[in-house]
Amino acid sequence: VACIYKINFYISSSVNGTREPDGVTFFILQGLSSLGDRQMILFVILLLGYIITQGGNSMIIFLVQNKALHSPMYFFLANLSFVDMVYTTTTIPKMLVGFLSDVSTISVPGCFLQMFFFIQLGITSRGILTAMAYDRYLAICHPLHYTSIMTQHIQLLLIAGAWAFGTFCTLPANLITWHQPYCGPNVVKHGWGDPSSVRRLACADTSVDNTVSLSLALVALLTTGVLILTSYVLIGISVSRMSVAQRLKAFGTCVSHLTVVSISYTAASFVYISYRSPPRDVRIIVAVLYAALTPFLNPVIYSLRNKELQESIRRTLVRFLFLMNSCFRK
Known part of the structure; x- marks a missing residue:
C-alpha cells in the first residue's frame, strides 16, 4: 500500500508540476498508457518481434562459427547481429513489462544507463555497417590485395573503432544530461529513457545539453553516412568498367548491405521527422519501430540474399532433424 501511495504521489506531483527538494529518485515511463486495452495488441506484436529478432541474430552468430563462413564479411555480420541483440534488449523488455503493469518505473541511474546503451549501440551498429562498406570496397575495387589488407588484425581494429566511435558520440551528452538537477516532475513521456523526453524534466537550463547532443548526433550520422556513400x-x-557478368556478381555481394543501410537511415529520418509531430503516441510508435525494425530485418535480409548462409542454414537444419530423429528412435 505504501508503495502504491508513493507512486501515486509522484504521479500527482508530476501532473501538478510540484517539485521535490531532494530530487527525484526514479522516473515514471508513461509509454503508450493512453491506448488503454489496445496496448495488449502492441504487446503481442512487440513480443513476437523481439523473440524472432533474438532468434534470428543468434542463428547468424551460431552459423558464422562454421569454417565455411570465416570470411571478414561474416565476421562483421556476426558482430552486427550481436550489437542488434543487445540494442533491442536495452529497451524492448522494459517496454513489454510496462504494457503489463499499471505504472512502469525506472531508477534515475537505470534510466541514464538505458539511454547511454541505446544510443551508443545504435551508433556502433552504423560504425559496423561502415566497416562492412569498406570491406565491400576492398573486395570489389582491390580484389588482388584484399586478403593482405583485410587481415584479422584490421578486422578487430575496425570493430574496436566502431565501439569507440559510438562511445565518443554518446558519453559527453549523456554525462551532461545526467548531472542536471531533477527535482520534479518525474514522468517521462516515452516508452524508455529517451534523451529529449528526460531532458525536458531537468529543472535547469538545458541549451548546452541540446547543442552537444545535436552536434554529436550529426557527427555520428554524417561521418558514417558519408563514408558509406563514398x-x-x-x-x-x-x-x-566491368563486364555484365562481373557487374551482376559485384551487385550480388552488395545488395544485402545496401538494403540494410537504406532501411536504417530511412528509419532514422522518420524518427527525426516524428519528433516534429505533435501527437506523442505517434512519436513513441515510430521510435519503437525504429528500435525493432532493423535488428528484426537484418537476419532476414542476409539469409534471403546470401547463398552461402542459406546453405549453412540448410545443413544445420538437416543435422538438427537427424539428431531429433535419432533421439525419438531411442
Missing part, C-alpha cells in the same frame, strides 16, 4: 561511389565507378 565507398559505394567508388564501387560504382569500379563496377562501371
Whole structure:
C-alpha cells in the first residue's frame, strides 16, 4: 500500500508540476498508457518481434562459427547481429513489462544507463555497417590485395573503432544530461529513457545539453553516412568498367548491405521527422519501430540474399532433424 501511495504521489506531483527538494529518485515511463486495452495488441506484436529478432541474430552468430563462413564479411555480420541483440534488449523488455503493469518505473541511474546503451549501440551498429562498406570496397575495387589488407588484425581494429566511435558520440551528452538537477516532475513521456523526453524534466537550463547532443548526433550520422556513400561511389565507378557478368556478381555481394543501410537511415529520418509531430503516441510508435525494425530485418535480409548462409542454414537444419530423429528412435 505504501508503495502504491508513493507512486501515486509522484504521479500527482508530476501532473501538478510540484517539485521535490531532494530530487527525484526514479522516473515514471508513461509509454503508450493512453491506448488503454489496445496496448495488449502492441504487446503481442512487440513480443513476437523481439523473440524472432533474438532468434534470428543468434542463428547468424551460431552459423558464422562454421569454417565455411570465416570470411571478414561474416565476421562483421556476426558482430552486427550481436550489437542488434543487445540494442533491442536495452529497451524492448522494459517496454513489454510496462504494457503489463499499471505504472512502469525506472531508477534515475537505470534510466541514464538505458539511454547511454541505446544510443551508443545504435551508433556502433552504423560504425559496423561502415566497416562492412569498406570491406565491400576492398573486395570489389582491390580484389588482388584484399586478403593482405583485410587481415584479422584490421578486422578487430575496425570493430574496436566502431565501439569507440559510438562511445565518443554518446558519453559527453549523456554525462551532461545526467548531472542536471531533477527535482520534479518525474514522468517521462516515452516508452524508455529517451534523451529529449528526460531532458525536458531537468529543472535547469538545458541549451548546452541540446547543442552537444545535436552536434554529436550529426557527427555520428554524417561521418558514417558519408563514408558509406563514398565507398559505394567508388564501387560504382569500379563496377562501371566491368563486364555484365562481373557487374551482376559485384551487385550480388552488395545488395544485402545496401538494403540494410537504406532501411536504417530511412528509419532514422522518420524518427527525426516524428519528433516534429505533435501527437506523442505517434512519436513513441515510430521510435519503437525504429528500435525493432532493423535488428528484426537484418537476419532476414542476409539469409534471403546470401547463398552461402542459406546453405549453412540448410545443413544445420538437416543435422538438427537427424539428431531429433535419432533421439525419438531411442
